[in-house]
Amino acid sequence: MSKGLPKRSEDYSAWYNELVKRADLAENSAVRGCMVIKPYGFSIWEKMQQTLDKMFKDTGHTNAYFPLFIPKSYLSREADHVEGFAKECAVVTHYRLKNADDGSGVVVDPEAKLEEELIVRPTSETVIWNTYKNWVESYRDLPILVNQWANVVRWEMRTRLFLRTAEFLWQEGHTAHATKDEAIKETEQMINVYADFVENFMGVPVIKGLKSENERFAGALETYCIEALMQDGKALQAGTSHFLGQNFAKAFDVKFTGKDGKLEHVWGTSWGVSTRLMGALIMAHSDDAGLVLPPNLAPIHVVIVPIYKKDEQLQAISEKANQIKKALQDKGYSVKFDDRDTHKPGWKFAEYELKGVPLRIAIGPRDLENGTVELARRDTKEKNTVEIEGIENRIPDLLDEIQNSIFERARSFRDENIRKADTYEEFKKILDENGGFIKAHWDGTSETEEKIKNETKATIRCIPLDNEMEEGKCIYTGNPSKQRVIFARAY
Amino acid sequence: MSKGLPKRSEDYSAWYNELVKRADLAENSAVRGCMVIKPYGFSIWEKMQQTLDKMFKDTGHTNAYFPLFIPKSYLSREADHVEGFAKECAVVTHYRLKNADDGSGVVVDPEAKLEEELIVRPTSETVIWNTYKNWVESYRDLPILVNQWANVVRWEMRTRLFLRTAEFLWQEGHTAHATKDEAIKETEQMINVYADFVENFMGVPVIKGLKSENERFAGALETYCIEALMQDGKALQAGTSHFLGQNFAKAFDVKFTGKDGKLEHVWGTSWGVSTRLMGALIMAHSDDAGLVLPPNLAPIHVVIVPIYKKDEQLQAISEKANQIKKALQDKGYSVKFDDRDTHKPGWKFAEYELKGVPLRIAIGPRDLENGTVELARRDTKEKNTVEIEGIENRIPDLLDEIQNSIFERARSFRDENIRKADTYEEFKKILDENGGFIKAHWDGTSETEEKIKNETKATIRCIPLDNEMEEGKCIYTGNPSKQRVIFARAY
Known part of the structure; x- marks a missing residue:
């Protein structure tokens, strides 16, 4: 391994870019x-895909x-x-x-010009609603509850690995319903599924809310979102679920005959998360030594590194290591025993720290004598000498504890970084000095939102679903407002 | 359900197209x-993806x-x-x-013209080898054993659902090795993995062989393939594994330092199967009533249909049906209890026949009295009255038997349709009257192969890996030949 990563405190952006490359992510x-x-x-x-796919099913x-x-x-x-x-x-x-x-x-063959140009899908509402047209005749054909895992392309000018790329991988759910209520329930259900996944698997706390008109999906009546906070104080939109109303049904003439015999347009939703979540996962938890992965998404839960001077010592260590490995694998955990003789233990320690493996076990000859191992947590860097006997029963609990602790730490950080601003001056001061989420009053107009964005680069992340009503004045125009909304600079 | 499918014997092609649409496949x-x-x-x-993915891992x-x-x-x-x-x-x-x-x-914005045009990947050797260049320095970085699941595009002029489409889904493995031997072993290993999957999961027997130069992958030194036979006597290439030699390593300058300190080009392979396999699965087993799915790939193993006249009877039937369902689900089988009151049992029977569900259980009031159900096999259409007691233990065996029987039937058909031709007249007669695989002598030249193809539409499917050596004369030129190769008209 070459020299360490850039430090977050010195150059967060360089730290992220280097980490993504060095940890073999992208x-x-x-x-x-x-x-x-x-x-x-x-x-x-x-692992993200498998977990989400099961939740969708x-x-x-x-x-x-x-x-x-x-x-x-x-x-x-549309x-x-x-x-x-x-x-x-x-x-x-x-x-x-x-x-x-x-x-x-x-060269391009000029004789092979398409009659009508084709767009590489940036999202699939149009091609899907054109298909649904043939799938729907009566209320019996509804709801349609379909998801697809796919690649999409949006020609972004400034790109960053995972966070903003021209091509990315995602899933896009597209559902069709007989009633407005049912479509809204679906939209809400899916933002809840996303919040559940991001909090309980990725260990990243989110705020659920609605987008303002400016930030809404192009073609939606309402966009629900989950917003997360990164360690540098910038927000990241982690998932969206759109209530499309009858917009696409009207655009593609998708109608159904109801129980009452009347012909009506279908109600729609769409919802998606993408490889952007990888960016959120990396930025929410990792440190200057590398990735910190929550056990629920870690490809390797435990790595075992043998420590020995003489080759003869390796055999006894390997036996014990393989016993531990097997006992944990039988319980469904992924364990790697790295007995390569091409690298020293110190190199391996740094490597698995970089890769974010939640637990590291080191075993040396003295450990064998004592019936112990050294057990190190990636997230807190705590090291303890623990008994081998029964370790396969204690590690699952410890992994649960780590999962929980990673989430709690991110939640404390997030909560400490939600601030209220009552004046535009205060707002700008917080933005520049602290970043984070800022709760402020806004007059509800796109014009004001646009001006604040142009002047400060902060956008309205969301209007929280569980928002308290509170009379106040817009920080920018002084016009009346009924609730605070959440602003932040964002990825 | 509207009228039945076209009959295979009358219009195989129409039968296939209609089946694909009506069974909700594509x-x-x-x-x-x-x-x-x-x-x-x-x-x-x-199910195909999950099975193959596990085999690759x-x-x-x-x-x-x-x-x-x-x-x-x-x-x-290249x-x-x-x-x-x-x-x-x-x-x-x-x-x-x-x-x-x-x-x-x-309209297209003429000011947004790309400096260099981009091709939508028809296969990824070039972009992947360009990446491997940066991944490989020494022999310690080898082998690279990577697969990707992706969509690819080949602008076919005549397309057919699953069999030949402009966009299709596939997996493409791309591996890099330090030695020629290791690369050849990998190529062979993967054609064996494909044969295992196609025979033991899809229930389709295959012939493993090498492609002639004409039919080889563009850029490969050797293409291994598996060839299957469809019910209309046409062959279908079900998977290929390519030994690329150092072609792509040379084209993209991928070199490594060996243990001996010498700089050498890397050896490569690539291998893939696609949604084309869906076409093979459908055409190999299905009949005039619809799909016949091998249990190892069936999304639903057992469907339970209640038969009743009075609504009061449904409750007792449902109780029993749900018991059977649960007992089978606990053993890992997928069971659907279709208690919809919007469709009659006869409609449901036809529907699940069309969808190829391997086993159907029908339960009526008299069955409940007798402690029996009617159990029907999709593949043989056998129906039997069987005891409910212990049915969850007998169904797994029966599903295994069905899996086996589907394969054996396809194998008998395939074996009956391998014929030898010793003259070109005989060859053409078999092609027109029987189709199937024809073993014939060929002089080994691309020219002869091309002429036979142009005159008969038959191509060399493969030179079987386990081929017997046999002196003979090319059916077309009379020139000497050392072995028979396999010809067929193909999808």
Whole structure:
């Protein structure tokens, strides 16, 4: 291992970029804005996928798959939608290359021009609602509760690994309902599923809320979101669930005959989380030594490192290590015994710290004599000498404790970084000195929101679902306001 | 349900297309050549994915993710590769749309032209080897054993659901090794993994072999394949594993320092199976009543249908049905109790036949009195009255028997349809009258292969790995040949 990571306190951004690369999570590819998700990073994403997929299925959803390409004209069918996505989409115009006449390589074949250009999906509402049109005739065909795991492309100009990439992986749920109430319930159910996942698996506390009109999904009547706070005081939107009303049903003419025989437009929702969650996971917990992974998403729960001077000592250590490994694997934990002789224990310690493995067991000859091992926690860096006897029963409890402790630490940090501002001066001071979430009164207009954003780079993250009503005055215009909303600078 | 499917004997192609749509497997989308994989079809694909993914991991592979887009120039780096894929690829030329000046909608923004066009990946060798370049320095970095699950695009002109679509889902393994031997072993290991999966999960017997030069992957030194036979006598290539030699390592300058300190190019393999397997699964086993699914891949193993005249009877039936359901679920089987009152039992029987559910249990009031149920096998259409007592212990055995019987039936059919031809006349007669696999002598030249293909539409499916050596004369040229190869018309 080369020298350590940059320090968070000195250059948070460099720390993040280096950590993502050195911990083998992801790297930039030769294609602008597109990342390579490396095997270790992908194994974390797989755990996220599996967990979420089960949660979706437990709430009655099934997976399906829709085309990568969207005819250009589809995008235009919903006015806000095209406005939101047309400016940053990859456009396929041709379907063939040919050898250049001058032998300089391959060029686009002008004779293979598409009649209508295709957009690489930035999100799939249009192509999916065009399909649902054929799936729905009567109320008996509803609800449709479908999810897809897919790649999408949004041509972002400034990209950062996981946080903002031109191509990213995500899931997008698209549901269709007979009533407005049912669609709203679905929208709320899914934001709750996301909050459950992010808090209880990722260990990241979130605020559930509604987006202001400015920040709403292009084509939605209401966007529910969960907002998390990173260690540098910036917010990160971790998931959104949209109540689409009848917008896409109208755009794609999706109607059903109700029990009463009347023809009506279907009500819709869509909801998604993406590989952006990887960015949130990394930034919420990790430290200057590397990743800190919550056990519920760690690809390796426990690593065992043998400490020995003479090769003869390794055999007895290996026997004990393999016993512990097997006992824990039988209980469903993932354990790695790293007995490579190409690297020293110190190197290995640093490596698994960098990779965020929650528990490390070190075993040396003296440990064997005493029937003990050294057990080190990644999150607190506590080290203890513990008895081997019964260790497979204590480690599961300890992993639960770590999961809980990681969440509590993030929650304390988050709670300490929610501040109230009653004047614009105070607001700007907090933003510059502390960051974090700021609860402030706002007059409810997009104009004011836009001005605050332009002047301070802070946006309204959400209007919390459990918000208290409180009379007050907009920090910017002084106009009356009935509740505080949550502002922050955000990723 | 509307009228039945077309009959296989009358119009195999129409039968297939209708079955795919009516059994809710897939449908064509509005985007030419791109399909929608519907929830039921996708649930079968998910079972395939999960099974294969475990097999890949059990053989030491991990998943990762590489970009959707490939810079045009990358494709040209390997000469055969560009020749093979340039003629049918989707080309991204712009990254933005804008509102048309005449208000007619959105148009491509000419100012947002990419400096270098991007190809939507038809396969990922180029972008992956360009990445491996940075991952490999010494022999300690090898082997790289990586797989990715992804969508790819090949602009096929004539498409058919699952069998040939412009976009399809697949997995592509890409491995890098220090020695030629190790790479060849990996190539062989993976064709064996595929054969294991296709035979033991899909219930489809395969012939393992090598492709002739004409049919080889563009950029490979050797392509291993598994070839299956469909009920209409046409062959289907079910999976391929390529030994790439040092071709891509040379094209992308991927070198490593060996134990001896020498700098050498890395040896590569790639291997893939796709949603095409869904087509093979459907065509190998299904009948005029619908799908026949092997239990190892069936999303629902057992469906229970209540038969009753009076609503009061349903409760007692439901109790018993739910007992059976629970007992089977506890053993890991998927059971559906269809107690919908909107459809009659006859409708449900036809529906689950269409969907290929391996076992159907029907329970009526008289069954309850007798402590029996009617148990029907989808594959043989056998119906038996069986005792409820202990049914949860007999059904697992029966499902194993069905799995086995489906495979054996396909194997008998396949074996009956391997014929030898010693003259070109005989060859053409078998092709037209029987189809199937034809073992014939061939002089080993691409020219002869090409001529036979043009005249008969039959191609060399493979040179079997376990081929007997036999002196003979090429059926086309009369030139000497040392072994028979396998010809067929193919999907």
